[in-house]
Amino acid sequence: SQAGETLLQVDDVRKRFGGLVAVDKVSFKVAAGEIVGLIGPNGAGKSTTFNLVTGLLRASEGQVRFKGQRIDGLPSREIAKLGVARTFQHVKLVPEMSVLENVALGAHLRTSAGVFSATLRLDRRDEAAMLKEAAHALQRVGLQDLMHLEAGSLALGQQRLLEIARALCCDPALLLLDEPAAGLRAFEKQALAELLSSLRAEGMGILIVEHDMEFVMRLTDHIVVMVFGQKIAEGKPAEIQQHPAVLEAYLGG
Ligand code: ADP
Numbered sequence: 138s139q140a141g142e143t144l145l146q147v148d149d150v151r152k153r154f155g156g157l158v159a160v161d162k163v164s165f166k167v168a169a170g171e172i173v174g175l176i177g178p179n180g181a182g183k184s185t186t187f188n189l190v191t192g193l194l195r196a197s198e199g200q201v202r203f204k205g206q207r208i209d210g211l212p213s214r215e216i217a218k219l220g221v222a223r224t225f226q227h228v229k230l231v232p233e234m235s236v237l238e239n240v241a242l243g244a245h246l247r248t249s250a251g252v253f254s255a256t257l258r259l260d261r262r263d264e265a266a267m268l269k270e271a272a273h274a275l276q277r278v279g280l281q282d283l284m285h286l287e288a289g290s291l292a293l294g295q296q297r298l299l300e301i302a303r304a305l306c307c308d309p310a311l312l313l314l315d316e317p318a319a320g321l322r323a324f325e326k327q328a329l330a331e332l333l334s335s336l337r338a339e340g341m342g343i344l345i346v347e348h349d350m351e352f353v354m355r356l357t358d359h360i361v362v363m364v365f366g367q368k369i370a371e372g373k374p375a376e377i378q379q380h381p382a383v384l385e386a387y388l389g390g
């Protein structure tokens with residue numbers, strides 16, 4: 138994508154669960170070559186926002202656009218095929234399969250007809266290409282030496298990196314990461330920050346939910362703050378750190 142091009146546009150999106158308004162008229166944008174942080178206390182509606190963008194949930198009101206095209210209402214597989222990839226707050230992988238197979242299978246599920254075709258034999262050339270791409274994605278997150286281990290044998294931080302590799306495998310334009318640094322050790326966080334910086338330099342748009350404020354403040358270009366479903370502030374990291382409404386929400390003032 139062209140740097141600066143708007144990739145994701147969320148407009149007045151609202152999501153109700155019964156009487157609870159989990160996301161309340163939230164709007165924000167993510168451009169190519171930009172890392173946007175989505176922060177806020179537990180229950181603020183951050184993961185729900187991810188689910189609305191990626192089609193796992195349907196908005197009660199409002200619109201979501203990717204590269205100008207309405208995507209709210211599309212099935213999640215279609216949204217993924219357009220170039221939107223994500224990771225989950227709670228890691229989802231097949232523990233008894235290898236690290237490499239987890240990455241390749243995830244990419245295959247996103248890019249092809251569906252679960253059914255994934256269970257059929259892949260054409261040998263497709264399989265070879267998929268495995269090569271998966272190995273490359275693992276290299277980017279620094280897991281290349283572990284690719285033949287069972288995924289379930291990895292430490293939590295490594296499983297998170299595996300999920301990121303799986304998201305990267307089909308070259309997304311937009312990457313959504315839900316608490317990627319949780320459970321990572323300091324050197325893994327540093328490597329993750331470097332990886333995300335280089336993806337940004339390549340023009341990827343990144344939306345990141347993360348509780349590690351040092352990580353968020355150091356890495357992001359723009360921050361959106363949610364509390365109880367509402368966007369209470371947005372701006373550059375330095376502005377957000379000084380923002381009265383943010384200080385009040387975080388310090389309970
Ligand atoms: P965050 O990721 O910011 O911690 P969530 O988006 O997970 O917050 O949750 C926002 C609110 O919506 C919470 O009060 C949560 O309990 C509620 N919620 C999330 N998912 C569902 C669901 N599927 N059904 C009912 N309530 C939900």
Ligand code: MG
Pocket residue numbers: 183184185226
């Ligand atoms: Mg969450």
